[in-house]
Amino acid sequence: MSKDCFPHTRLRRLRKTETLRQLMRETSVSTSDLIYPIFVEEGIDAPQPISSMPGVSRIPEKNLAAEIKAIQADGIKAVMMFGVSHKKDATGSDSWKSDGLLSRMIKRAKDAAPELMIISDTCFCEYTDHGHCGVVDGGHVHNDMTITNLAKQAVIAVQAGADMIAPSAMMDGQVAAIRQGLDDAGFIDTPIMAYSSKFASSFYGPFRAAAGCDLKGDRKAYQMDSMNSREALRESLLDEAEGADILMVKPGIAYLDVLAKLRERTLLPLAMYQVSGEYAMIKFAAAAGAIDEKRVVRETIGAMKRAGADLIITYFARDIAREGF
DSSP states (O other): OOGGGSOSOOGGGGGSSHHHHHHHOOOOOOGGGEEEEEEEETTOSSOEEOTTSTTOEEEEGGGHHHHHHHHHHTTOOEEEEEEEOSOOBSSOGGGGSTTSHHHHHHHHHHHHOTTSEEEEEEOSTTTBSSOOSSOEETTEEOHHHHHHHHHHHHHHHHHHTOSEEEEOSOOTTHHHHHHHHHHHTTOTTOOBEEEEEEBOOGGGHHHHHHHTOOOSSOSTTTSBOTTOSHHHHHHHHHHHHHTOSEEEEESSGGGHHHHHHHHTTOOSOEEEEEOHHHHHHHHHHHHTTSSOHHHHHHHHHHHHHHHTOSEEEETTHHHHHHHOO
16 A cells, blocks of 8 residues: 555554553543442351352351451442341241341441441342242242332341342332332432343352352243343333332343443443352463453453443452552
8 A cells, every 4th residue: 555545544543552542541440330249147157268259258247347347448339248148938037137137237337337338139049948039939939929028128228227229139010119118118318229130140150159049940930031132121121110220230241232232221320240150250260371360350340331331240349449450
């Protein structure tokens, strides 16, 4: 090609140095965008490492205050709390008792770090003896019985100090039921972050071991088919209509298309959950020397932000807070 007809536009001009690349960067991530999930187990004396999630442990309830202070000291702004219960029953009733694990762990966390945002995962799979996310009736999870109980659990969580409720049971009408329950109890200002497009995913395996919520069978009757994107948009937009303040897509990297489509259809803040299986794949691949962990974390988290996520729930949050993005 002759000099006269070479294009005047040279995109590489803006990539020449690291400083220039940073100035031109379109997408950024900070600790204010990240939520750190934690597992709290009652009745244990020492942290219990989760073999399928290297670097993640169940936190003993009695050590929770110290751990929460350490998390805050790392620069984390918000945590999502999951209880590992030893008092399971058919309905998960321990989670709506004022002296149950859910209530106790939220209160301990809030007392330890009043400025830390405490988000309560609102579901029953960690508290039921069958592992399902609600009341089983006739061999199936009963939607309307479950949403009544979800509202009770949400109120208990906020009374204990939760700053935000995150319903993950994927029941029809759960956001409306929880919003009504919170409003009736006087908690009109408590936001709801709905797991609005939650897929029945193979990426959840390590989480189930971590949270102690394995079950016989599956959750396909209420979680979404992984092949459906239009239905995912319907689910999320219904949650918005019911009063959700934030919408979530879960899992992460395999569902960026859903997140991007949802971003075009709503003005609400969007969250994405980089789930346990995604975390485990990166950790084990890095341990095998196949990838550079920090760079892959940066790319995957960046992809979620670029696709439209305002918030990202990730087990890498503390690493990012300590080391930078």
